[in-house]
Amino acid sequence: MKYKTEIVIEAIRLKEAGVTTSAISKKLLAPSSTINEWLKKAKQNNLTAENLRSLSEQDIEEILRPRSWSRQNVILPDYEDLLVKASAPKMTVQNVYLQYLASVPEGCEPVNKATFYRELKRTKELASKELQDVCLLNSFTPGHMCMIDYSGDGVCWRNKNDGSVKTAQIFVGVLCYSGLIFCTATNGQTREDWLTGITKMFHYFDGVTDETWLDNSTPLVKNADKYDPDLAPEFSNFCDYYNPLGYAVEPGKSRHKALVENAVKQFQDRILNHLNKRSFFSIEEINSAIEPLLVQLNKSELIERPGSSRFSRYKEEERNLLRPLPLIEYSAHSKVMSRKVHPNNQIRLGNVRYNVPWGYVGKELLVKVDTQIKEISFIDPSDGEILTTTKI
Structure with missing residues (x-):
């Protein structure tokens, strides 16, 4: 278990300042039981927040380990790795624990089930945003879901006819399982622009997902609601035509569409910077420039999955599980x-x-x-x- 050193130190500092455990738990987003265990261990070892700042993360981790882990022949689980496995579809914590038991070499001891469950839960509660994103990515089934949004930053282009400067808006979509990203420039963010973007996205994916998740954008959602959002009739008709379930996420729950927010960031970091160095005179020119950069982005190696790319995962594991496209491309007209x-x-x-x-x-x-x-x-x-x- 890799503890976040700064969280542990801050918990002890707040306690020394007279803050209650429940208040510390709320502030640091860590369970009270975990806070109490840190405080108990610190007291047993006569450690203060100031003392802890002089220690390495490895030293702090060693201090906070349960006593049963000090035995030399106990094989400790890699809880972060197992948390990712536990987040996979149809995988249970019991199955993950059995996999861990099977990996323990003969002559060595595993941690007991209660300890395993407790520490895996603690790992989940204290997981970094990066680890949470990996778990989220791992939880999707192939072909089931895509997410859509618009980038906050557009691309400027100059109209040759009147010399006016306009800003193209960038529609972004992502296949949740493989992470394959799609983006295209549109004139604006009207309902027709949204539906054009989704149509192009499905044809880029060469198939349709079971569900399409979006935020409560007014062109597609008439009335936002936590439980039963009211979709615009045109978007409902579109969903009837392509047959995905359109789902507007609960207002204020940005984590529900974290993958498309990350896809937008990837576009801004990996594509937009290149586009901003060029001059364009039409939406078509912008989309022609996007195409090779998008291919490069989707084929680049994933840091969290060495040897794999978004495109390779899509091609090998997701492409054939998408629903077939209708023979005729959708048109609002x-x-x-x-x-x-x-x-x-x-x-x-x-x-x-x-x-x-x-x-x-x-x-x-x-x-x-x-x-x-x-x-x-x-x-x-x-x-x-x-x-x-x-x-x-």
């Missing part, structure tokens, strides 16, 4: 329906009949009506091929 071809090689929409290619009589075709460009497309549902288009 389009409606897709299925219609049967009549014997005269025509499809009827309302009171209008449209001709389709020969050979499809009696078969169902997909009909895409785009109200923005005022166009109707007739599509073969077996392969997504557009058979013919006509203006409305």
Whole structure:
């Protein structure tokens, strides 16, 4: 167990100043039982906060260890490593303890179950943010969830027509299991921009997750609520089309979307800095510049997983577990329906009949009506091929 030296010293200093144990526990976010054990050990060894500052973290750890650990033949668990394993789906603390027992060499002693459970719990309570993030990453199942957000920092570009300077907004998404990151520039953060970003993200992932998590952004969420947020109708329609469950996280719970916040930070550190050194004259130019930098980011080796990258984890463990994409890409201005071809090689929409290619009589075709460009497309549902288009 690696103790945070500064936390231990601060707990003892506060106690010396007359602060109650419960108040110390609340301030340091450590359980009262842990605080009491530190204080007891410090008293037994005649240690003050000032004394402890002269000791190394290893010395403090040795002092705070339970007596039973002092035996030479006891094999101590690596609690931080086992905590990561315990956070995996369908893994229990009992299973992790059994794995630890199996790893103890013959002739050596393991710590007992009560000690193991207590110290693993303490490790979780005092885990660093980095360790918490690793545990969070380890807890997701492949293909189950992605998270989305916008970066707070955009990219400036100059309009060639009027010379005006505009700021492109950066949509960011992440596959929670593999950590694969996606980002794209949009004109703003309107509802249409959000839905365009999600659509491009799913096509970049080459599949759809079971759930899509986001914060309570007003373009997609009408009314934020802890238990039952009210999604905007357009976003609900989008979710019906691609079939993920849209989930707006509880307001104020930033840890619920920590992975996408980290993905935003990765974009800002690894991509945005490069973009800011260049001049752009369109959103398309920005996205062309993002593409190779995004590939480099996703293929870079992960510090917490040597020999592995976001892309390798996605390719080997997650890609094939995503839901298939619909044949027709979503558009907020389009409606897709299925219609049967009549014997005269025509499809009827309302009171209008449209001709389709020969050979499809009696078969169902997909009909895409785009109200923005005022166009109707007739599509073969077996392969997504557009058979013919006509203006409305």
